[in-house]
Amino acid sequence: MNQKTIFKFCKDLGCCDRCCLRYLGVKIPNAYENSNEYVARFQDEPTSNIKSQEDIQSNENTTSGKDNVIVTDAVTKSDNTCSASVHTDNDSDKDIEGIQDNATGDVDSDNIHNDNMEYKNGILPPTKRRKLHHCVSCLGILQEDTWPDTNLMLKEMLHKKSYECPTFACALSAPIATLLRERAVTLLVREAYPEYDPNTLTPLKEAWKWSYGAQAAAHVGRSLHSGAVSPLLVTVNMEYPHEMQELEILKALSPSLFESRSQQRKRFAVEFTRRAAEQALAGAAAAALRAAGWPAPPEPAAHARCAAVHAAHAPLHLAGRYIKLSRELPQTPWILNGVRMMESSVQEIIFAPIAAAYGLTPEECEHRLKFMSAGREDVDVRCLGDGRPFAVEVTDPRRELTEAELKRVCEDISAGGKVVVREMMYVTREELAELKKGEETKCKTYEALCIKLSHSEHEHDKSPTEPVTVTxxxxxxINSYSNTSEPGVRVQLVQRTPIRVLHRRPLLARTRHILQLSAAAVPGQPALLALRVRTSAGTYVKEWVHGELARTAPALQAALRARVDILALDVARVHLDWPRRAHPAPR
Incomplete structure (x- = not known):
């Protein structure tokens, strides 16, 4: 397959240089960034398609009162790219660059047409500026004349959002009509050159990133990287004003598909989608396009325009461990039937200084900050020791907090005396997965203050009226009780979902384990005993102590051989080594 002939064929159809490279399957970024240099290898010396000097001279001899100007046009009338040189009888050294210097603006050789241009003394009159011809394939998306508006919107958006990230990645949302036009060109190339493989086509989005993205980087003063490297993603949304009219041809190519979509209007709110276009074009042939009125993709009356530029920074994750000192504080806001039940929460106390550091409003906090933790404790349960692991996801952060700022955040969290956070650090997304995994696998050590409510079975000599005491x-x-021979397990129990959480969890019977258990009397309080118990993840300690109407079995009563209830509960330790170490903020 001769690449030069394919290149020229695409040019004759009206493709821009970069699209011609796409159909050749060129996947070299520099070829798209510096297309003018790269395409030279595919352009022949003057051929039969190039006007001969004799033809031009003959035409000029029929025109009186004009300077003798010779124009060599390197494209056919359907081309949208020209390579021209201009000479006059009086000044043979002047070329097209000299003409452009005297014109009203720069001329992009890839986007202009030379037909019917008139010169006087080597100067192009302002009223005779060359007409911009839009690529029949990419709709001008890869043509540099269409980029200034996008550059302006991009720069304004980045300035408004004030990202401090020195790098960015770019993505393109192209009009659906480009799929139709790509398919039409591909079918024509394949028809003319049967050995051509349509799968060699370089995607428009890749070519755009290599060409537009490279110059945009210089325009906004940031380095261009892939989305796997840079956390800042810029998405350019291009729209084509005549798209709906052109896409009507899809109905002729696949009538059954669009009849079905029309009958399911509730399911398909939009008639033409990218997926529907791909399905309609999958089996299309060149003959079908001709029958539908498209012998070749027509030159667009207007180019695709930038409708919007969006940018989003990948989330940052701040991690730490919180110590909860209050017995009147839920972990997250407690809203019951639309009514707030508690004044504040652990989440809100942690969020407030972070929001202040990022300059977030209360409304922004609701959708840009997300709280995660390794489990949760009840409102009336303290979390002591080194605290419970937690993380805060910051969506679309404008910048990264410094170590000094993170230290100040911790100080502000701890200032109220209800929640203490000693250190916060950045963690990766992979480490965040460890936190969620640990929620289901970790074990915890609790300290419980319990009260004995009845005499034990061995206290036969005591009457019901005598005070109950712990013997x-x-x-x-309690310290010797065990009901299983499973290694590392003292007590195996079955818990039905507690009544107090049935509103948010399904009713199930779950097997749980008491791994360690020890009891001690409380000095000066004869009816009280203190427990230290280590449990597997998901064990409800309160229900294990009092039994919850036999919904947990066996309960502590089986070991004590007396009725018992719980007065206070603390989480003494969460056995999860997380976060393990401090990380620099990801870039």
Whole structure:
């Protein structure tokens, strides 16, 4: 397959230089960034398609009162790219660059047409500026004349959002009509050159990134990287004003598809989607396009224009461990039937200084900050020791907090005395997955203050009216109790979902384990005992102590051999080594 002939064929159809490279399957970024230099290898010396000097001279001899101007046009009338040289009888050294210098603006050789241009003394009159011809394939998206508006919108958006990230990645949302036009060109090339492989086509989005993205980087003063490297993604949304009219041809190519979509209007709110276009074009042939009135893709009356530029920074994740000192504080806002039940929450106390550091409004906090933790404790349960692991996801952050700012955030969180966070650090997305995994696999150590409510079974000599006291035998019974031979497990129990959480969790019976268990009497409080218990993830300690109407079995009563209830509960330790170490902020 001769690449030069394919290149010229695409040019004759009206493709721009970069699209011609796409159909050749060129996947070299520099070829699109510096297309003028790269395409030279595919352009022949003057051929039969190039006007001979004799033809031009003959035409000029029929025109009186004109300077003798010789124009060599390197494209046919359907081309949208020209390579021209201009000479006059009086000044043979002047070329097209000299003409452009005296014109009203620069001329892009890839986007102009030379036909019917008149010169006087080597100067192009302002009223005779060359007409911009739009690429029949990319709709001008790859043509530099269409980029200034996009550059302006891009720069304004980045300035408004004030991202401090020194790099960016770019993505293109192209008009659906480009799919139709790409298919039409591909079918024509394949028809003319049967050995051509349509799968060699370089995607428009890649060619755009290599060409537009490279110059945009210089325009906005940031380095262009792939989305796997840079956390800042810029998406350019291009729209084509005549798209709906052109896409009507899809109905002729696949009538059954669009009849079905029409009958399911509730499901398909939009008639033409990218997916529907791909389905309609999948089996299309050149003959079908001709029958539908498209022997070749027509030159667009207007180029695709930038409708919007969006940018979003990848989320940052701040991690730490919180210590909760209050017994009147839920982990997250407690709203019941639309009514707030508590004044504040752990989440809100942690969010406030972070929001202040990022300059977020209360409304922005609701959708740009997300709280995650390794489990949760009840409102009336403290979390002590080194605290519970947590993370805060910051969506679309404008910048990264410094170590000094993170230290100040921790100080502000701890200032109220209800929640203490000693350190915060950045973690990666992979480490964040460890936090969620640990929520289901970690174990916790609790300290519980319990009260004995009845005499034990071994206290036969005591009457019901005598005070209930915790005996040495009670402590010994608890410390020696076990109902399983499973290694590392003291007590195996089955818990039905507690009544207090049935509104948010399904009713199931779950097997849980008490891994360690020890009891001690409370000095000066004869009816009280203190428990230290280490449990597997998901164990409801309160329900294990009092049994919850036999919904948890066996309960602590089985070991104590007396009725018992719980007065206070603390999380003494969350056995999850997370976060492990400090990380620099990801860039």
């Amino acid at each position: 040495e035998q009670d402590i010994a019974n």
